[in-house]
Amino acid sequence: MHPDYDHLQKAAKDHLWMHFTRHSTYDTSDVPIIVRGEGAYIYDAQGKRYLDGLGGLFVSQLGHGRTELADAAAAQAKELAFHPLWSYAHPNAILLAERIAGYAPGDLNRVFFSSGGGESVESAWKLAKNFFKLTGKPMKHKVISRSIAYHGTTQGALSITGLPPLKQQFEPLVPSTFRVPNTNIYRAHETTGGLLDGTDPEAFGRWAADQIAIAIENEGPDTVAAVFLEPVQNAGGCFPPPPGYFARVREICDEYDVLLVSDEVICAFGRLGHMFGAERYGYQPDIITCAKGITSGYAPLGAMIASDRLMEPFLHGAESFAHGYTFGGHPVSTAVAMANLDIFENEHVLEHVRDHEGAFRSTLERLLDLPIVGDVRGDGYFYGIELVKDKGTKETFDEAESEKLLRGFLSKALYDEGLYCRADDRGDPVIQLSPPLICDQTHFDEMEQMLRTVLDKAATLL
Numbered sequence: 001m002h003p004d005y006d007h008l009q010k011a012a013k014d015h016l017w018m019h020f021t022r023h024s025t026y027d028t029s030d031v032p033i034i035v036r037g038e039g040a041y042i043y044d045a046q047g048k049r050y051l052d053g054l055g056g057l058f059v060s061q062l063g064h065g066r067t068e069l070a071d072a073a074a075a076q077a078k079e080l081a082f083h084p085l086w087s088y089a090h091p092n093a094i095l096l097a098e099r100i101a102g103y104a105p106g107d108l109n110r111v112f113f114s115s116g117g118g119e120s121v122e123s124a125w126k127l128a129k130n131f132f133k134l135t136g137k138p139m140k141h142k143v144i145s146r147s148i149a150y151h152g153t154t155q156g157a158l159s160i161t162g163l164p165p166l167k168q169q170f171e172p173l174v175p176s177t178f179r180v181p182n183t184n185i186y187r188a189h190e191t192t193g194g195l196l197d198g199t200d201p202e203a204f205g206r207w208a209a210d211q212i213a214i215a216i217e218n219e220g221p222d223t224v225a226a227v228f229l230e231p232v233q234n235a236g237g238c239f240p241p242p243p244g245y246f247a248r249v250r251e252i253c254d255e256y257d258v259l260l261v262s263d264e265v266i267c268a269f270g271r272l273g274h275m276f277g278a279e280r281y282g283y284q285p286d287i288i289t290c291a292k293g294i295t296s297g298y299a300p301l302g303a304m305i306a307s308d309r310l311m312e313p314f315l316h317g318a319e320s321f322a323h324g325y326t327f328g329g330h331p332v333s334t335a336v337a338m339a340n341l342d343i344f345e346n347e348h349v350l351e352h353v354r355d356h357e358g359a360f361r362s363t364l365e366r367l368l369d370l371p372i373v374g375d376v377r378g379d380g381y382f383y384g385i386e387l388v389k390d391k392g393t394k395e396t397f398d399e400a401e402s403e404k405l406l407r408g409f410l411s412k413a414l415y416d417e418g419l420y421c422r423a424d425d426r427g428d429p430v431i432q433l434s435p436p437l438i439c440d441q442t443h444f445d446e447m448e449q450m451l452r453t454v455l456d457k458a459a460t461l462l
């Protein structure tokens with residue numbers, strides 16, 4: 001037990017405003033307080049151990065307690081704690097930009113740092129608008145994104161987000177964003193209005209990509225600046241792209257001169273076994289947005305990666321990209337990112353994910369024998385498990401059942417069982433898994449066992 005436990009509980013309830021949190025939950029129970037981490041595990045203030053099945057929040061690629069990363073942060077803070085990138089540079093920002101340019105696919109070689117994912121998304125939209133204004137297409141400003149996709153909470157990023165319940169209370173948001181269907185092939189029949197049943201993934205991928213062309217036509221190609229897509233869409237529970245999807249999206253973007261932004265805030269830095277998710281699926285984005293795993297969470301950092309072509313209009317005379325963040329590319333965060341990427345290389349983290357992802361998938365697929373598990377989907381170390389009321393018909397839960405099952409039972413029961421992960425109903429009800437990339441079969445088995453125990457119980461509640 002933490003020596004200051006009672007004080008921490010009271011102060012948490014009296015003063016700490018937690019994010020996306022129903023505070024009333026803690027009227028009758030303690031706030032879970034996490035005090036330490038080691039490898040793939042975290043420990044609460046009462047000393048109980050949990051498997052970190054979500055990598056914090058899709059962040060902790062290398063797991064917890066890596067002293068090299070803590071040491072890199074301390075050394076940099078001693079050397080130069082802070083200087084902004086506003087007309088000045090510092091060595092780690094320079095070296096990290098060079099390094100990321102080396103990893104990034106194709107011609108992506110210009111790195112604009114931010115302090116997190118939402119800021120990277122904002123930066124990409126602002127760059128898209130500004131680029132077209134400077135290159136003779138000033139009307140191009142609109143953004144297309146996918147239904148149920150999450151792209152952040154700042155007003156621009158939230159406007160791009162495809163989750164109406166997260167947006168309504170903040171309307172009016174930034175205008176000019178439009179949604180197209182996502183690639184949930186499990187629900188292809190509903191998504192395509194009965195046109196396709198998902199048994200032909202290529203046909204479904206073609207259909208889903210073509211919806212982007214239709215949206216561009218509907219809005220007017222002269223007004224559309226960018227399409228924001230995750231390699232694997234997280235919200236809704238891991239929708240990988242069907243075969244051919246991104247190749248067709250690339251064709252559409254080229255045809256209409258629309259920038260393809262790959263929002264890799266989750267999918268970069270090994271989550272899918274590659275530095276960038278675009279590499280895994282073989283497509284070339286015009287911009288990549290990233291954050292989270294770039295430092296494995298040992299310091300906050302984000303980045304927008306663009307090309308010479310997109311930066312060129314800003315390189316002459318009085319022109320500049322009038323955009324920035326005080327802490328974007330912070331010296332400590334960039335030092336940590338360099339040390340993080342050193343470990344990626346020295347310990348062959350990407351290879352580890354590629355070698356073990358098949359085992360992760362097949363271990364999770366064992367859960368398909370449970371009547372409540374409708375679908376297990378994902379790639380790399382990034383999975384969603386969709387829960388259904390009736391497996392045969394794929395019938396999902398109504399609002400009240402979802403509330404009882406996910407909020408009333410699952411999240412807490414999984415945590416009590418020793419698995420930190422997320423039960424999410426932003427689309428159909430899913431359990432999200434994104435463990436540290438150091439995990440192996442022992443961790444997969446542990447996850448499967450804990451999920452099985454809890455999902456067995458959940459099925460009896462219905």
Ligand SMILES: Cc1ncc(COP(=O)(O)O)c(C=O)c1O
Pocket residue numbers: 116117118119121150151152153230234263264265266291292
């Ligand atoms: C795809 C995607 N984009 C953007 C964001 C926003 O990132 P942040 O919370 O760092 O602002 C997230 C956060 O999870 C995300 O998953």
